[in-house]
Amino acid sequence: MRLSGHEINSQLPQKLDMPTGRHLYVVLGTYERIERYERVAFREARSPDDKPLGPALNINHSLLQRFGDEELKWLVRNEAGMQETVKESAMLYIRAERFVRRSICRIDGMDTRSGG
Numbered sequence: 001m002r003l004s005g006h007e008i009n010s011q012l013p014q015k016l017d018m019p020t021g022r023h024l025y026v027v028l029g030t031y032e033r034i035e036r037y038e039r040v041a042f043r044e045a046r047s048p049d050d051k052p053l054g055p056a057l058n059i060n061h062s063l064l065q066r067f068g069d070e071e072l073k074w075l076v077r078n079e080a081g082m083q084e085t086v087k088e089s090a091m092l093y094i095r096a097e098r099f100v101r102r103s104i105c106r107i108d109g110m111d112t113r114s115g116g
Helices: 005-016 031-044 059-064 069-081 091-108
Strands: none
Touching: 005 031, 059 091, 069 091
């Protein structure tokens, strides 16, 4: 379903008001559309208590920054052909897991140095 930035923003307060668990909401689209949403519409998004939301988090961009050029080339060539059990210990999985944990801790105001 294709939604406008305004439509996405109008649904966020209700979805964020759910009382249990953590929430991860994703906006999918071309890089150009995502950048435009973040630059124009996301600034107007509000929490259930009508406060501005924190900064948007571009997971693709943030993950790719964690790899050097040669390392990324190796991943593109090799990781897709690995078995699932091997992928779980592979670089992208590990870095994605660390990135998400650190981002959640930073949002929650927790100390990220403990590794949790």
